Amino acid sequence: MAAVIPIAFLGVFFAWPVITLIGRGFVDENGFTLAGFAEAFGAARTLRIIGQTLALAVTGTLASVALGVPGAYVLYRCRFPGRTWLRALVSVPFVLPTVVVGVAFKTLFNGPLAFLGIGESFGAIVLALVFFNYSVIVRTVGTMWARLDPRVVEAARALGATPARALWTVTLPALAPAIASGAALVFLFCASAFGIVMIMGGVTWGTLETEIYYQTAQLLNLPVAAALSIVQLAVVSGSLALANATRSRQERALRLRTDGLAAPVLRWSDWPAVVPTLAVVVGVIGLPLAALVTRSLATPEGWGLHNYQLLGTVGSAGVSVWAAAATSLATATQAALLAVTLGLMVSFVLSRRPRTALGQSAQQVLDSLFMLPLGVSAVTVGFGFLVTLNRPPLDLRSSTILIPVAQAVVALPLVVRTLLPVLRALDPRQMEAAATLGAGPWRVAATIEGPYALRGLGLALGFAFATSLGEFGATSFLARPDTPTLPVLIFHLIGRPGADNQGMALAACVMLALVTGTVMAAAEALGHGEARGW
Amino acid sequence: MVTGLEVRGASVHYGGTVAVDRVSLTVAPGEMVALLGASGSGKSSLLRAVAGLEPLASGTIAWEADDLAGVPVHRRGFGMMFQDGQLFPHLNVAGNVGYGLFDWDKAERAARVAELLDIVGLSGLGPRQVTELSGGQAQRVALARSLAPKPRMLLLDEPLSALDRGLRERLVVMLGRYSAEPTPRRAT
Numbered sequence: 238m239a240a241v242i243p244i245a246f247l248g249v250f251f252a253w254p255v256i257t258l259i260g261r262g263f264v265d266e267n268g269f270t271l272a273g274f275a276e277a278f279g280a281a282r283t284l285r286i287i288g289q290t291l292a293l294a295v296t297g298t299l300a301s302v303a304l305g306v307p308g309a310y311v312l313y314r315c316r317f318p319g320r321t322w323l324r325a326l327v328s329v330p331f332v333l334p335t336v337v338v339g340v341a342f343k344t345l346f347n348g349p350l351a352f353l354g355i356g357e358s359f360g361a362i363v364l365a366l367v368f369f370n371y372s373v374i375v376r377t378v379g380t381m382w383a384r385l386d387p388r389v390v391e392a393a394r395a396l397g398a399t400p401a402r403a404l405w406t407v408t409l410p411a412l413a414p415a416i417a418s419g420a421a422l423v424f425l426f427c428a429s430a431f432g433i434v435m436i437m438g439g440v441t442w443g444t445l446e447t448e449i450y451y452q453t454a455q456l457l458n459l460p461v462a463a464a465l466s467i468v469q470l471a472v473v474s475g476s477l478a479l480a481n482a483t484r485s486r487q488e489r490a491l492r493l494r495t496d497g498l499a500a501p502v503l504r505w506s507d508w509p510a511v512v513p514t515l516a517v518v519v520g521v522i523g524l525p526l527a528a529l530v531t532r533s534l535a536t537p538e539g540w541g542l543h544n545y546q547l548l549g550t551v552g553s554a555g556v557s558v559w560a561a562a563a564t565s566l567a568t569a570t571q572a573a574l575l576a577v578t579l580g581l582m583v584s585f586v587l588s589r590r591p592r593t594a595l596g597q598s599a600q601q602v603l604d605s606l607f608m609l610p611l612g613v614s615a616v617t618v619g620f621g622f623l624v625t626l627n628r629p630p631l632d633l634r635s636s637t638i639l640i641p642v643a644q645a646v647v648a649l650p651l652v653v654r655t656l657l658p659v660l661r662a663l664d665p666r667q668m669e670a671a672a673t674l675g676a677g678p679w680r681v682a683a684t685i686e687g688p689y690a691l692r693g694l695g696l697a698l699g700f701a702f703a704t705s706l707g708e709f710g711a712t713s714f715l716a717r718p719d720t721p722t723l724p725v726l727i728f729h730l731i732g733r734p735g736a737d738n739q740g741m742a743l744a745a746c747v748m749l750a751l752v753t754g755t756v757m758a759a760a761e762a763l764g765h766g767e768a769r770g771w
Numbered sequence: 772m773v774t775g776l777e778v779r780g781a782s783v784h785y786g787g788t789v790a791v792d793r794v795s796l797t798v799a800p801g802e803m804v805a806l807l808g809a810s811g812s813g814k815s816s817l818l819r820a821v822a823g824l825e826p827l828a829s830g831t832i833a834w835e836a837d838d839l840a841g842v843p844v845h846r847r848g849f850g851m852m853f854q855d856g857q858l859f860p861h862l863n864v865a866g867n868v869g870y871g872l873f874d875w876d877k878a879e880r881a882a883r884v885a886e887l888l889d890i891v892g893l894s895g896l897g898p899r900q901v902t903e904l905s906g907g908q909a910q911r912v913a914l915a916r917s918l919a920p921k922p923r924m925l926l927l928d929e930p931l932s933a934l935d936r937g938l939r940e941r942l943v944v945m946l947g948r949y950s951a952e953p954t955p956r957r958a959t
Contacts, residue, residue: 670851674871676870676871
């Protein structure tokens with residue numbers, strides 16, 4: 238029952254629009270056709286785009302892993318003053334709207350670091366991808382590392398292994414599932430990056446995602462867009478399958494946790510991990526954000542709040558930033574509530590432990606089904622909404638509900654991924670104990686699982702809200718010109734000439750980043766506060 | 772006519788492994804039965820099957836000659852005490868002991884909780900968080916919790932194995948004292 242509502246929701250607001258849109262690519266006046274595929278793969282441009290997508294995703298993933306593993310050690314395995322603060326700082330980029338990240342890097346490489354001449358280069362985009370995904374690796378690997386029993390390494394050292402050898406032969410193999418699952422997730426995010434590439438890629442660099450946007454929105458070439466969507470879907474399903482396979486191994490391995498062991502204090506001998514971590518924190522995360530903030534304070538007459546005063550004026554878009562911010566807040570609130578409600582239902586269903594083989598495979602199918610929106614191009618979702626939901630049986634074109642619904646579709650996988658581990662960590666014998674005391678299934682859900690799920694609820698709500706606030710891919714199709722959301726307005730402003738437009742965009746980026754960061758920090762604090770008393 | 776519990780030819784399978792192989796036994800009202808065996812010999816599985824937590828691959832379990840096959844766990848009226856207590860961490864001591872009394876009147880529930888805390892020697896600890904209890908106290912709360920709804924039968928799954936010897940002996944005495952009530956119990 239709890240599965241029916243979310244499935245129906247995804248069916249109507251995800252599967253139907255996406256399948257319809259892709260289906261259009263295979264039909265012309267004469268019926269079924271593969272002309273789109275022929276055209277897409279006949280063009281040198283398509284092959285170049287696929288190559289660029291894979292190259293960006295692979296490089297971005299490798300760099301994130303290489304830098305993220307030392308970061309996981311420093312931030313989760315060691316103790317030092319300011320660790321909580323640094324962890325929070327590192328986790329902020331992941332929830333920053335892609336538009337903000339793109340603008341921040343663009344500002345950095347066209348401003349203070351313009352002499353490097355890497356403004357619209359491959360390297361600059363990879364750095365932005367690392368900025369965005371560093372915390373994914375740090376978090377997945379770090380939480381695992383913190384739980385590894387230190388005595389295993391001590392045993393290896395007692396047998397004569399050097400620290401490096403113990404790391405290579407004992408620790409890294411134990412962490413391998415976490416690293417692999419984090420890497421698969423990062424690959425997924427890199428391969429479907431849209432906002433960053435749109436802003437930083439210029440005309441040289443494109444990915445499947447930006448190309449789908451270009452083909453649908455600019456050229457109205459649906460057959461080619463459909464062919465590209467299917468390629469994108471294949472790339473994404475592949476990395477999802479990989480992530481799933483490694484995650485189930487990780488959840489088994491997590492049993493070797495040790496409780497109550499304090500992390501050792503950070504020492505000078507830890508420098509091989511500290512140096513790359515500092516480099517990322519200062520260079521990759523700190524610099525772009527600092528550049529964004531300083532640039533937003535720069536005016537033709539010197540330093541000042543001129544750009545922030547402009548936020549109330551209507552620029553070339555005809556809408557003030559404050560008005561767009563109000564639209565964004567209202568939309569994101571609706572989307573977050575929708576996503577968390579549905580996510581709770583999905584997580585309850587997925588946290589069951591079915592006894593039969595049939596039940597287990599049904600659950601796995603369901604699990605992948607709810608991850609799919611992570612991978613299907615948000616652009617496809619947005620455009621699919623436009624072509625399916627604008628006429629009977631569901632005419633929602635003039636309704637303002639479409640944007641929150643689309644944002645909820647995009648946020649749902651993150652919500653499920655946040656709530657599910659919490660519910661799965663609940664010992665099934667707790668439910669059994671409740672049942673032997675006479676509690677039926679509904680009472681067990683309400684009195685045992687419900688209070689437990691609350692632990693993840695704050696974080697899930699924060700993720701959903703932050704994602705919705707920054708959602709750009711789908712929203713860019715659905716927002717009406719007179720009521721844009723903040724990311725859509727920023728993208729519009731940054732593409733317009735004029736110092737005032739640019740300044741407004743920078744100030745708006747800072748505002749958006751501040752709101753998102755605050756929401757996430759509050760959500761994390763809430764989560765920890767609730768978890769502490771348990 | 773058999774009164775009490777009757778297990779006939781019960782088998783429990785986990786995938787391909789046979790945990791319990793055609794076990795038959797009866798427990799009369801007031802009788803205390805202990806299951807002995809090496810670890811991994813299926814004692815817990817048999818208890819879980821009686822409680823309704825594992826489905827039977829074959830055989831029957833009946834109470835007062837009624838087959839329990841279609842009766843879900845929460846309707847069997849059998850109490851069970853788990854090896855590690857499984858207290859609910861989000862409820863305090865009184866909340867745990869009173870959990871099975873959800874359809875009781877509020878005042879009656881409070882009285883019953885106080886009565887049971889008295890019995891297990893933890894009077895006045897109702898408002899205490901269960902995370903602040905010692906191992907022995909936690910097991911006594913677990914015992915009180917499983918006795919509170921007046922189960923027709925109490926299943927004890929190695930409830931004392933995690934405790935030190937002195938505590939274990941005190942709890943054995945406590946368990947023995949309440950087997951005087953007309954309730955059959957089985958322990959492993």
